[in-house]
């Protein structure tokens with residue numbers, strides 16, 4: 001295996017000086033090093049296609065860009081790659097992690113894992129599969145190839161090639177101070193900054209206390225897993241892939257059944273990936289939608305990379321987008337009270353819960369996607385989500 005630091009060093013040595021992307025845990029140690037580089041710090045993008053756009057702009061301005069993404073993000077950025085980078089010819093190195101490699105991974109990665117090489121082939125994007133032994137040659141190849149061809153090229157990173165797991169303990173520990181600095185900078189005098197004091201698990205427990213039989217659509221990652229550990233029930237829809245879409249599923253649900261309250265447990269990274277949903281909710285104004293965002297200011301599920309929510313008051317954005325009732329809370333009692341009120345009053349509701357970046361040791365969701373789907377749908381038909 002090669003260390004994240006060694007990969008970062010190789011990239012820098014080959015002239016890459018602009019880094020952006022959406023994190024994947026397979027490259028968490030690489031991103032951790034890039035985040036601390038002062039001359040070319042990693043820029044956290046909200047979506048992979050936004051990262052592809054940033055890379056094009058950076059190249060136009062004279063940089064050598066590198067975009068890091070999970071292969072699921074290859075799907076998200078197909079159009080940006082096809083009708084921007086490849087059409088204009090914008091050189092970039094796209095580092096794509098290979099989840100679902102050899103069919104061994106969580107269900108949400110299996111199909112994308114199987115077709116990852118074909119997606120790159122269809123796009124006619126040259127790529128190499130990284131190995132620890134050939135890493136130096138792979139990066140050298142990519143740097144040369146993108147210049148010669150004047151187009152993006154990819155390096156695909158299978159599991160267990162780059163070391164993981166040593167990266168972000170420091171970032172998580174540093175979160176409150178850093179967040180405080182940022183929040184102080186952006187908060188106006190009339191509105192005190194929010195200081196996270198409870199973990200996401202404590203916040204989820206508090207929110208769950210207020211929820212009776214209402215269905216809950218969970219964003220992917222640890223939000224699903226921690227809520228599952230608090231209490232499983234058919235009325236929990238665990239969205240284990242499709243980052244960003246929990247809010248869309250919740251909105252679809254409540255538009256189809258306006259009389260029924262629908263709760264969404266979202267993350268800051270998830271919300272930012274699909275920020276436009278705020279405008280849709282604001283415009284459509286579903287009265288019974290309760291959108292709860294657990295904002296830990298990091299991409300917790302992939303190793304605590306800093307999220308752009310740091311310093312952005314998501315609650316104020318939701319209010320500006322037209323949510324009827326918006327609250328920002330930081331204690332367990334306030335989380336419970338806010339969700340309780342939201343369930344019995346007119347919305348759409350937005351509850352921002354600032355949490356620490358602490359992560360509980362919780363199991364994966366044991367159900368197959370079809371099981372999650374069927375029991376959830378049946379629970380809605382029965383009116384029995386408990």
Ligand SMILES: Cc1ncc(C[n+]2csc(CCOP(=O)(O)OP(=O)(O)O)c2C)c(N)n1
Nearest residue numbers: 072073221243267268269270298299300301
């Ligand atoms: C399109 C896409 N890109 C990246 C990922 C990898 N990924 C899974 S969960 C996650 C972080 C989610 O962050 P957030 O919504 O803030 O929740 P947290 O884990 O911090 O609670 C990421 C980046 C993904 N699943 N899909």
